[in-house]
Structures are given as C-alpha cells and as structure tokens.
Amino acid sequence: MESLAEDIASLARKRLSPEHVQAMQKIGEEVTFSQGQKIFVLGGPQDYFYQITDGLVDVINPITNVPFSYGRMGKGEFIGEIDFLYGGRAQVDICAATNVRLLRIPRPAMLDLMSKIPELGDDIVSVFAARRRHMIENNLLGMTLLSGETDRNIRRIADFANRNRIPARQIALGSPEAAKLADETGLDPTHPAVILGPEIALQNPTPRQVAAYFGLDVTLSKDRVYDVLIVGGGPAGIAAAVYAGAEGLEALVIEDLAIGGQAGTSSRIENYMGFPTGISGADLCWRGEVQAMKFGTRFAVPRRAKAVSEDADGTFCVTLEDEEQVMARSIVVATGVQYRKLNIDRLEDFEGSGIYYAATDLEARYCGQSEVVVIGGGNSAGQAAMYLSRTARHVHVLIRGTSLASSMSDYLRNRLENDPSITLHTHSQMSACAGDDHLDEVVIRDTEQGTEWTLKTPAVFVMVGAAPNTSWLSGCVALDDKGFVKTGRDVGAASLYGTSHPGIFAVGDVRAGSVKRVASAVGDGSVVISRIWSFLQDLDNR
Numbered sequence: 001m002e003s004l005a006e007d008i009a010s011l012a013r014k015r016l017s018p019e020h021v022q023a024m025q026k027i028g029e030e031v032t033f034s035q036g037q038k039i040f041v042l043g044g045p046q047d048y049f050y051q052i053t054d055g056l057v058d059v060i061n062p063i064t065n066v067p068f069s070y071g072r073m074g075k076g077e078f079i080g081e082i083d084f085l086y087g088g089r090a091q092v093d094i095c096a097a098t099n100v101r102l103l104r105i106p107r108p109a110m111l112d113l114m115s116k117i118p119e120l121g122d123d124i125v126s127v128f129a130a131r132r133r134h135m136i137e138n139n140l141l142g143m144t145l146l147s148g149e150t151d152r153n154i155r156r157i158a159d160f161a162n163r164n165r166i167p168a169r170q171i172a173l174g175s176p177e178a179a180k181l182a183d184e185t186g187l188d189p190t191h192p193a194v195i196l197g198p199e200i201a202l203q204n205p206t207p208r209q210v211a212a213y214f215g216l217d218v219t220l221s222k223d224r225v226y227d228v229l230i231v232g233g234g235p236a237g238i239a240a241a242v243y244a245g246a247e248g249l250e251a252l253v254i255e256d257l258a259i260g261g262q263a264g265t266s267s268r269i270e271n272y273m274g275f276p277t278g279i280s281g282a283d284l285c286w287r288g289e290v291q292a293m294k295f296g297t298r299f300a301v302p303r304r305a306k307a308v309s310e311d312a313d314g315t316f317c318v319t320l321e322d323e324e325q326v327m328a329r330s331i332v333v334a335t336g337v338q339y340r341k342l343n344i345d346r347l348e349d350f351e352g353s354g355i356y357y358a359a360t361d362l363e364a365r366y367c368g369q370s371e372v373v374v375i376g377g378g379n380s381a382g383q384a385a386m387y388l389s390r391t392a393r394h395v396h397v398l399i400r401g402t403s404l405a406s407s408m409s410d411y412l413r414n415r416l417e418n419d420p421s422i423t424l425h426t427h428s429q430m431s432a433c434a435g436d437d438h439l440d441e442v443v444i445r446d447t448e449q450g451t452e453w454t455l456k457t458p459a460v461f462v463m464v465g466a467a468p469n470t471s472w473l474s475g476c477v478a479l480d481d482k483g484f485v486k487t488g489r490d491v492g493a494a495s496l497y498g499t500s501h502p503g504i505f506a507v508g509d510v511r512a513g514s515v516k517r518v519a520s521a522v523g524d525g526s527v528v529i530s531r532i533w534s535f536l537q538d539l540d541n542r
C-alpha cells in the first residue's frame with residue numbers, strides 16, 4: 001500500500017540546498033547556545049526556525065530525560081516538526097549537545113519565506129511530515145496514556161490522538177512501568193492520566209485540552225472575518241482548504257472530531273485515482289491537511305458548529321458548541337454524514353467500550369484475538385469486516401436482509417464471501433447487549449427462523465447507513481426530504497455547489513445527489529473554491 005514516503009528515516013534528515021540557506025540567512029540572525037543549554041523546552045512555544053550552522057543538537061526523551069539515539073542532529077540539518085506550521089508547542093526538549101551556532105528565523109518570517117519560495121516550503125514540509133510519521137510509526141514521543149482496560153475517557157483521548165495523528169502510547173495501570181511513571185510524575189498511580197512530560201500531566205483531560213496543547217486548535221476572535229469558513233474536515237473540506245489556501249483566500253476549517261472524516265476511518269481506499277495498491281484514508285487526508293497548512297489554511301479541532309446566522313452587512317456568523325463565534329464572508333458546508341445508531345437498550349452505555357462506529361487500528365487492537373460482530377451489509381460494513389478479520393479470531397457480519405447490499409463492489413463481495421475468518425449471517429439483527437463496564441455479550445435474532453442466540457464478544461461495529469449532518473444549518477438553507485443540502489439548479493443557484501442561500505455552498509456527502517465517494521468529495525471541494533472566488537469578487541465590486 002502507498003505510504004507517505006518510502007524512506008521516512010532518510011527523508012527526516014534531508015538537508016536544505018545552499019541557495020535556500022542563503023535566502024534564510026537574509027532574514028535570520030546567528031545565535032549561539034552553549035553545551036547543555038535548551039533550544040526548545042517541552043511544552044514551550046516554537047517561535048523560531050533553527051538551522052544548525054555548527055555543532056550538535058540532541059532531542060531529549062521527555063519521559064526518561066535521555067537523548068534519543070536517532071535524534072542527534074548536526075551541521076546543515078534543521079530543527080523542528082510539523083506542528084511548527086500550525087504553532088503547536090514543543091513536544092520535547094531540544095538541547096545543545098556541544099556548543100552550537102544556529103541560524104534563527106522568527107516563525108512568521110519563515111512561514112512567509114516558505115510561501116515565497118515554494119521549493120523551500122516543500123522540502124521543509126516533507127521533512128517535518130516524515131519526522132511526525134517516524135514518531136507515530138515508532139511509538140515515540142507525544143503522549144503517554146496511563147489507563148485501565150476500560151477507562152472510557154482515556155479511550156476517547158486515545159481515539160482523538162490516533163485519528164488526529166498525535167503520537168500516543170498506552171501503558172496499563174497497575175503495570176510496573178505505570179507505577180514507575182506515576183512515581184516520576186507525582187501522579188496517583190491508581191488513576192488514569194495523560195502524561196505529556198515529566199512535569200506536565202493531566203488527570204482527566206478533554207480532547208479539547210489535548211488539542212490545545214498540540215496546537216490543533218486555534219484561538220478564535222469575532223474581530224477576524226475569514227474569506228471562507230469551511231465547516232467539516234473530511235475529504236471535501238480538506239480539498240476546499242487546499243484550494244482556498246492556494247488561491248490566497250483566508251480560510252479556516254472547523255472540525256468536530258478529527259481531520260479525515262469518514263475517509264480517515266477507512267483503512268484502505270482502493271478506488272482513489274493514482275494509488276494502484278490502495279492508500280489508507282488517514283494517510284490520504286493527512287497529505288491534504290499538510291498541503292493545506294503549507295498554503296496557510298488553519299484547522300481548528302475539535303470544534304463543532306451549532307448554528308449559523310447572517311449579520312445585517314451580509315457577514316456570516318457561525319456559533320460553535322462552546323458559544324464561541326466565527327465570522328466569515330462565505331461558508332462551505334462539508335459536514336458529511338454520520339452513522340446511524342441502533343435502538344437497542346444499553347447501547348449507549350457501551351459506546352467507546354465495545355460499541356464502535358469505525359474500525360481503525362485502534363479499535364482492532366481492543367478486539368484482540370476475540371470474535372467480533374459487524375452490523376450492516378454495505379460497503380463500510382464490508383470493509384470493516386475485511387480489516388478486522390486480520391486481527392480478530394472471527395468476524396460475524398449481521399445482515400438484516402437476504403444478502404449483501406447490491407451497491408457493494410464486486411471485489412469486496414468476493415473477498416467477504418470467500419474469507420474463512422468471516423461468517424455472513426443473513427436475516428440477522430442484534431437484539432440486546434450486556435456487560436458491566438465493557439460490552440461482554442450480544443443477543444442475535446434470526447428473523448427468518450424466529451430464533452435467538454448469544455455471542456460472547458468485546459466489540460460490535462455498527463455500520464448501518466448514515467444521515468447528513470445538517471441540523472446546525474438552522475433552517476438557513478433548503479434541504480431535501482432526507483436532510484441533505486439542496487444545491488444548484490434545484491434551488492436556482494448559479495453553481496452546482498450553491499445552496500438556496502447566496503454565500504453558503506455545500507460539497508461532498510452532505511450535498512443532495514452527490515456521489516458518496518472520496519474522489520467526488522475531493523472534486524467538489526476543489527472546484528467550489530473557484531465559485532467562492534467569484535462570489536467574493538462580486539461582493540467587493542458592489
């Protein structure tokens with residue numbers, strides 16, 4: 001399968017060309033640090049870009065306080081990681097291993113130079129992205145989650161970190177490693193916690209606090225009016241973010257859960273052009289996110305839009321769940337769809353601890369070598385079953401009707417029908433679920449035979465169709481009878497993506513009549529920006 005870079009380790013150490021270093025010298029200054037002095041402090045701001053002119057620099061493991069063996073950098077290399085682009089805090093101490101001379105450039109000036117010399121920007125972004133990738137793949141840095149088997153809040157944080165590509169490792173409470181850590185950080189060893197460094201530990205954090213720490217969130221101000229506010233960070237929203245940035249529009253993406261949307265939960269997208277061996281949805285969306293950030297588009301996660309209104313001067317005001325407000329001259333609705341829930345007693349009790357709506361590697365890890373259940377007969381259910389069959393002992397797929405959905409692609413149907421670790425149960429529905437803190441067993445009803453049977457399982461994946469996320473639009477735009485946003489000729493709009501309200505556009509799965517695929521969402525998101533460009537020009541010419 002395609003990955004971000006074939007040789008992450010060597011890409012992470014790529015050096016800049018002499019011409020690019022010369023350009024940086026014009027806007028930077030030389031500074032010196034003596035051996036042992038800290039250049040970046042864990043949890044501190046990353047206000048500067050540093051290019052090493054002479055000497056050696058170490059990346060320090062924040063938990064053990066010992067330099068990482070891979071982290072020593074020398075003359076010609078530069079310091080930093082992807083969160084430099086969006087102003088995240090330093091996730092490690094960076095220390096001078098010898099006396100060092102560095103070229104120091106303030107962050108705003110460096111970002112400006114990267115946009116003026118795209119080749120320089122590309123080199124730096126590739127190295128930063130490779131470093132983050134290296135950290136995630138090798139379980140380095142980021143957060144340490146101290147948790148019990150079933151701690152729901154820590155799982156929520158782990159899920160948030162996983163889906164937003166924040167490196168995180170989990171240590172079981174009660175293990176000797178956990179006791180040692182709790183001792184080192186002064187935490188109560190019997191309580192779950194999120195550890196960011198020796199003196200930075202949060203006992204019961206929210207995803208928002210974690211996001212703020214890692215720079216995924218932005219400070220919002222009602223005084224700032226964006227050219228375009230993109231609501232929803234799935235493929236459609238990300239594509240709009242890339243094009244908006246590239247066209248020089250001031251754009252902000254508001255995302256409720258994780259950049260990537262539904263596609264971010266797909267372990268393998270096989271039908272996206274250009275990736276003959278498939279690509280993970282998370283990888284594809286990560287590339288788009290980095291690309292958009294490179295063009296200057298900002299993302300705010302986790303932020304949920306709650307309502308939209310319009311001021312007398314035509315400026316839109318989107319109110320978020322925490323009552324903060326964002327102002328914009330135009331809006332792209334890219335909120336996609338959300339999986340339907342089942343009406344079963346106690347289902348909500350087990351959400352996040354046995355009942356799941358996505359099958360990523362994180363959930364797959366929770367399943368261990370157990371029998372698991374996937375509910376649904378469509379593409380998403382099929383893909384989840386295929387993915388889980390690699391780690392689970394057996395996968396039971398419950399299909400309400402007589403067969404898999406006719407919309408399912410042939411390649412997937414063949415695989416499901418021929419995989420010995422998957423059983424397809426037609427005319428079958430889950431009728432009850434039980435357990436204490438964690439799901440333990442489910443009752444399955446065969447609606448044809450009128451019989452019921454019980455299956456011991458720690459995980460059920462509910463994939464039974466989806467409904468559009470449009471309640472936040474507050475009646476501002478016309479919806480069809482299923483709640484999808486009507487666009488184009490149906491509502492008298494000049495463009496295919498225009499809604500019934502001028503200045504509000506809709507793209508991707510949330511748009512009535514759209515093809516519910518990654519490629520079409522990306523297509524919508526890419527094209528809509530040219531329509532927004534014309535809309536804003538018309539506004540300016542009035």
Ligand SMILES: Cc1cc2nc3c(=O)[nH]c(=O)nc-3n(C[C@H](O)[C@H](O)[C@H](O)COP(=O)(O)OP(=O)(O)OC[C@H]3O[C@@H](n4cnc5c(N)ncnc54)[C@H](O)[C@@H]3O)c2cc1C
Pocket residue numbers: 231232233234235236237254255256257258259260261262263264265266267268269270271272303304305306334335336337338379380383384469472507508509510515516517518519521
């Ligand atoms: C498991 C799975 C596998 C799939 N496999 C494939 C495949 O192989 N090939 C393919 O072409 N397609 C596949 N799809 C479909 C594809 O992922 C979708 O068509 C695509 O993601 C739609 O993109 P979107 O941006 O329109 O919406 P979404 O991906 O749904 O993204 C919408 C985003 O908006 C956010 N949001 C919602 N409401 C709010 C709010 N009020 N405020 C802020 N943010 C909000 C959501 O959190 C979400 O991140 C798959 C889908 C799933 C679930």
